Every structure is written in C-alpha cells, then in structure tokens.
Amino acid sequence: xxxxxxxxxxxxxxxxxxxxxxxxxxxxxxxxxxxxxxxxxxxxxxxxxxxxxxxxxxxxxxxxxxxxxxxxxxxxxxxxxxxxxxxxxxxxxxxxxxxxxxxxxxxxxxxxxxxxxxxxxxxxxxxxxxxxxxxxxxxxxxxxxxxxxxxxxxxxxxxxxxxxxxxxxxxxxxxxxxxxxxxxxxxxxxxxxxxxxxx
Amino acid sequence: xxxxxxxxxxxxxxxxxxxxxxxxxxxxxxxxxxxxxxxxxxxxxxxxxxxxxxxxxxxxxxxxxxxxxxxxxxxxxxxxxxxxxxxxxxxxxxxxxxxxxxxxxxxxxxxxxxxxxxxxxxxxxxxxxxxxxxxxxxxxxxxxxxxxxxxxxxxxxxxxxxxxxxxxxxxxxxxxxxxxxxxxxxxxxxxxxxxxxxxxxxxxxxxxxxxxxxxxxxxxxxxxxxxxxxxxxxxxxxxxxxxxxxxxxxxxxxxxxxxxxxxxxxxxxxxxxxxxxxxxxxxxxxxxxxxxxxxxxxxxxxxxxxxxxxxxxxxxxxxxxxxxxxxxxxxxxxxxxxxxxxxxxxxxxxxxxxxxxxxxxxxxxxxxxxxx
Ligand code: SF4
Ligand code: SF4
Numbered sequence: 001x002x003x004x005x006x007x008x009x010x011x012x013x014x015x016x017x018x019x020x021x022x023x024x025x026x027x028x029x030x031x032x033x034x035x036x037x038x039x040x041x042x043x044x045x046x047x048x049x050x051x052x053x054x055x056x057x058x059x060x061x062x063x064x065x066x067x068x069x070x071x072x073x074x075x076x077x078x079x080x081x082x083x084x085x086x087x088x089x090x091x092x093x094x095x096x097x098x099x100x101x102x103x104x105x106x107x108x109x110x111x112x113x114x115x116x117x118x119x120x121x122x123x124x125x126x127x128x129x130x131x132x133x134x135x136x137x138x139x140x141x142x143x144x145x146x147x148x149x150x151x152x153x154x155x156x157x158x159x160x161x162x163x164x165x166x167x168x169x170x171x172x173x174x175x176x177x178x179x180x181x182x183x184x185x186x187x188x189x190x191x192x193x194x195x196x197x198x199x
Numbered sequence: 200x201x202x203x204x205x206x207x208x209x210x211x212x213x214x215x216x217x218x219x220x221x222x223x224x225x226x227x228x229x230x231x232x233x234x235x236x237x238x239x240x241x242x243x244x245x246x247x248x249x250x251x252x253x254x255x256x257x258x259x260x261x262x263x264x265x266x267x268x269x270x271x272x273x274x275x276x277x278x279x280x281x282x283x284x285x286x287x288x289x290x291x292x293x294x295x296x297x298x299x300x301x302x303x304x305x306x307x308x309x310x311x312x313x314x315x316x317x318x319x320x321x322x323x324x325x326x327x328x329x330x331x332x333x334x335x336x337x338x339x340x341x342x343x344x345x346x347x348x349x350x351x352x353x354x355x356x357x358x359x360x361x362x363x364x365x366x367x368x369x370x371x372x373x374x375x376x377x378x379x380x381x382x383x384x385x386x387x388x389x390x391x392x393x394x395x396x397x398x399x400x401x402x403x404x405x406x407x408x409x410x411x412x413x414x415x416x417x418x419x420x421x422x423x424x425x426x427x428x429x430x431x432x433x434x435x436x437x438x439x440x441x442x443x444x445x446x447x448x449x450x451x452x453x454x455x456x457x458x459x460x461x462x463x464x465x466x467x468x469x470x471x472x473x474x475x476x477x478x479x480x481x482x483x484x485x486x487x488x489x490x491x492x493x494x495x496x497x498x499x500x501x502x503x504x505x506x507x508x509x510x511x512x513x514x515x516x517x518x519x520x521x522x523x524x525x526x527x528x529x530x531x532x533x534x535x536x537x538x539x540x541x542x543x544x545x546x547x548x549x550x551x552x553x554x555x556x557x558x559x560x561x562x563x564x565x566x567x568x569x570x571x
Contacts, residue, residue, distance in 0.1 A: 006398075014397070017393045020392050047347050047348040049347075049348060051350075078259055078264070079266075109266075109351070109357065110357040111357060112265070112266075
C-alpha cells in the first residue's frame with residue numbers, strides 16, 4: 001500500500017504543479033498579460049532617482065552651470081574619474097571651470113560628488129542607452145556650455161558690477177548715516193555743553 | 200573496457216567542477232575526488248574574483264569606501280551598504296533620524312527577499328526545473344524596480360550615507376511595496392504548489408547533505424544554513440541593530456540540517472521579511488532622512504571595533520581598526536559565505552556527484568563575497 005500511496009501522492013503533486021503552469025500559460029499566452037517589456041518599441045519609465053553619468057546642471061537664471069572649479073568632487077571621487085581645471089576668468093570675480101572631463105567607464109555612481117559640491121551644480125543624467133564599441137568613455141561635461149560661456153561672463157559681469165555698485169552705494173549710505181549720527185551726537189553734546197554752561 | 204571496470208572497482212579520479220560550470224554560482228571551483236559517482240573528497244578552490252576590497256579600504260577614507268560595500272555581495276548589496284553605514288554611525292555616535300531607520304529596514308528586507316528569490320530560482324534551475332526560475336525572477340524584478348525608484352540602481356546600491364539615506368521614499372514607493380507584499384504572499388502559495396510539494400524535489404533534497412549542529416558550529420556557519428541545523432541565531436535578534444528590536448518577527452528554525460530544511464528556512468524567511476516590511480510601512484514617521492548637522496570628515500577614533508549585521512546569507516561582520524584619521528588602518532570583512540562553504544568538504548564527502556549540486560546550491564554561496 002505504501003508503494004501505491006507514494007505513486008499516487010507523487011502523481012498528485014506533479015498534477016498540482018502542472019496546473020500552476022497551465023494557469024500561467026493561459027494568463028500570458030491566451031489573455032496576453034505578458035510581463036516582458038518589448039524594449040526598443042516600448043521604453044522604460046525612469047525613476048526620478050535614476051542614476052546615470054553625472055552632468056552639470058543648466059540653471060535657468062544664468063543659462064549655464066555654476067561650477068566654481070573648487071575640485072571638491074575631484075578629491076572625493078573614489079574612482080578617480082573626474083578631471084577638471086579652472087580658476088580666475090578675465091573680467092569677473094567668480095571662478096569658472098575651464099576643463100571638466102569625466103570618465104564614465106570608471107564611475108561607480110556613488111553620488112559622493114553630488115553630495116560635496118558646494119554649488120549643487122552636479123546631477124545624474126538620465127541616459128541609459130550607452131552601449132559602445134570601445135572603452136573610451138571620457139565625456140567633456142562642458143561641451144554643451146562652451147557656446148554660452150561668453151554670454152555668461154558678460155551677464156555675470158553686469159551682475160557683479162551691479163552688486164558692486166549696490167554694495168558701494170550701501171557702504172556709502174552706511175557711512176553717511178554714521179556721519180550723520182556722529183554729527184547728531186556731537187550736536188547733542190555741544191547742546192548739552194552749552195546747556196551746562198548756561199546753568 | 201578495462202578502464203571502465205577499473206573505475207567501478209574503485210579507481211579514484213579527480214574532476215574539476217567549475218570555475219566555469221553552469222551550476223557553480225559565480226566562479227566556484229570544486230576539486231572532486233571521485234570513485235565512480237561517489238565523492239571521496241571535495242575541495243573548494245576560491246579566489247577567482249578577488250578584488251582586494253579590504254586593501255582598498257586602507258587607501259581611501261571612510262566615505263569613499265561606501266560604493267565598495269555593495270560590490271562585496273552584489274545580491275544583498277543594500278544590507279552590506281547600510282550595514283557599513285551603521286557600523287560607522289555606531290562608532291562615531293551619529294544619530295539616525297527615525298524616518299531613515301524605517302526606510303532602511305524596508306529596503307533591507309526587500310533586498311533580503313530579492314536575494315532569497317534569486318537563490319530559489321537558481322537552486323531549482325540547478326536541479327533541473329526551469330519554470331520556477333522564470334517566476335521567481337519575475338518577482339525579483341518587481342523588487343528591483345521598487346528599489347530602483349529610490350536608489351537609482353538595480354544591484355550595486357550606494358543608497359546609504361552616514362546618518363541616513365540619500366533619497367526619501369514617497370507614497371508611490373510605499374504603495375508599490377505594499378502591493379508587492381500581497382503579490383509575493385500569493386506567489387509563495389503558488390511556489391508551494393509548484394515546487395515545495397513536488398515529489399521529485401522532496402526525493403532529491405530530503406536527507407541529503409546533512410550539516411549537523413556540531414559541524415555547523417565548528418565551522419562558523421551562519422544564516423539560513425545554520426538555522427536549518429537547529430541553532431536559532433540571527434543577528435537581528437541576538438544583537439539588534441538598526442531598529443530591528445521594534446519589529447515583531449520570528450527566527451525560523453528547523454533541526455534536520457539537510458537540503459530540504461535549508462530550502463524551507465529560506466521560504467519562511469521571506470514570509471518573516473514580509474511581516475517586518477508590513478510593520479515598518481505602517482509605522483513609518485514623517486521627518487528628515489539625514490541628520491541636520493554632520494561632520495565634514497568621519498574620523499575613526501583610535502582602537503578596534505566590531506559590528507555585525509545579518510545579511511541574506513548570514514553574519515556579516517566588519518572589524519575596523521582606527522588610528523584617529525579618517526582612513527582605516529584595517530577593515531576586515533567577515534563574510535558569511537566563506538564559513539558556510541568551509542563546512543562543505545566534510546558535508547560532501549561520501550555523497551553522490553548529482554547531490555553535490557543540490558548541496559552546494561542549498562547553502563547559497565556568492566563567490567565575490569567569499570573572495571572579496
Ligand atoms: S558618482 Fe562617484 S564615482 Fe561617479 S564621478 Fe561622482 S564621485 Fe566619482
Ligand atoms: S564640487 Fe561642484 S563646484 Fe566644485 S569643482 Fe566639482 S562641480 Fe565644480
């Protein structure tokens with residue numbers, strides 16, 4: 001009996017397994033509830049947190065990035081994939097980056113460079129179709145900004161001049177106010193003195 | 200003719216299984232001494248994916264080691280990544296905001312389920328069943344998508360930061376995770392029908408590759424493999440870290456110690472993880488995900504420190520030696536698969552070649568974690 005019990009029990013377990021397979025078959029093949037995405041025809045929806053190669057953010061007000069070439073990202077990067085240089089630019093006080101090269105082949109997408117950037121000008125891009133034929137993945141992050149650099153410098157100069165003028169005006173106003181105050185104090189003192197004299 | 204008969208009469212010959220063998224996960228190489236089909240001796244040969252993570256840790260500061268952690272074990276990268284953060288936080292006394300604690304628990308347990316699902320699929324694939332593999336990968340894909348929402352990566356997460364996490368979870372994430380729990384519970388029922396009740400699987404696994412409690416303890420086997428041998432040891436319960444003491448869950452234990460027991464333990468652990476996630480989603484508070492004030496550099500105080508977390512494969516420990524600078528003098532990673540694999544030579548001796556696959560598969564080794 002034990003033998004036949006085993007045979008029937010085993011057969012039953014196989015049947016119940018097959019029923020699962022059949023059910024799934026009907027779901028996917030007959031009712032067309034496939035789980036596979038037909039990739040080139042359908043494109044995936046990327047999450048907001050999606051991480052791909054880093055890039056510089058184009059800010060609206062300046063129509064350019066805000067990198068000040070502080071090299072904090074270059075120092076923190078554990079994979080040594082950022083190379084940048086830059087510094088003073090003729091005509092403006094703000095420092096600007098002149099070369100910004102990033103080797104995506106090395107990047108581990110850790111996000112440390114985003115964290116340390118003092119001007120928050122780095123972000124992840126959302127490109128994902130990045131198969132290539134060679135190992136060279138060095139990207140010039142400034143490529144899309146070069147044409148706007150002159151414009152930016154001109155704009156920045158205006159902004160800085162305006163700021164300087166404002167600052168100067170403010171300083172002058174403050175100076176004037178101070179002088180006025182001093183004068184008033186002096187007057188008061190003189191007044192008091194004269195009053196004292198009188199009494 | 201003569202060589203055939205000699206072999207059957209007892210000539211011992213050696214066979215290399217791996218490193219490029221379809222059922223040796225990653226690059227495990229087993230050097231087997233066989234007599235006919237019987238395994239006389241088995242010797243695991245490791246080191247094929249050594250990447251010197253421990254050495255790298257000595258040459259970069261504590262923050263820069265973050266991306267390395269998830270590469271040690273790419274199947275439960277989140278647990279490793281957050282475990283390392285927790286170690287440094289405990290060392291430096293950084294307080295983690297409440298919300299971040301709950302987020303960490305949720306993503307950790309999701310990652311654990313994903314790891315167990317992958318094991319489930321590949322283990323059965325080794326045993327010759329291709330259908331469960333497809334189903335379990337479908338489920339796992341859903342977890343990877345959910346985690347992708349907040350971490351931006353699929354496997355090698357770098358989601359943790361000292362003191363918290365990088366990205367806040369939103370309503371979509373929580374609803375998707377809740378929906379997933381309902382889905383996986385239904386699927387577990389289906390897996391039971393499809394796989395666990397299957398007579399062929401039972402015949403192949405029951406009583407095969409018994410790791411006794413004494414053997415497991417002597418080799419430092421941890422994780423599900425240890426719990427299948429009758430020891431109720433789970434770091435989450437034994438030395439609660441990262442807020443695990445707030446959740447109500449059980450540590451499943453079985454006493455058989457065979458391949459089937461290890462199978463059951465993992466399935467039950469998926470259920471327990473579901474319970475934890477459910478409670479965490481219910482109780483998650485609003486608030487910050489990173490502390491407001493953080494030091495710029497994370498300097499390790501002088502001395503030696505040890506901190507352990509429970510990864511999907513067992514006890515993952517970090518032994519850190521600091522000297523006052525922010526570069527560790529030594530960072531030793533104690534990875535569970537290494538000890539689990541060490542118990543294999545004794546377990547495999549005397550079994551049949553076909554069972555070797557089932558036994559080695561059932562302890563769920565991840566080679567990059569062993570080699571580091
Ligand atoms: S994401 Fe990490 S590895 Fe990539 S450039 Fe930034 S710091 Fe370097
Ligand atoms: S940290 Fe930011 S501002 Fe500094 S160099 Fe890098 S991108 Fe530029």
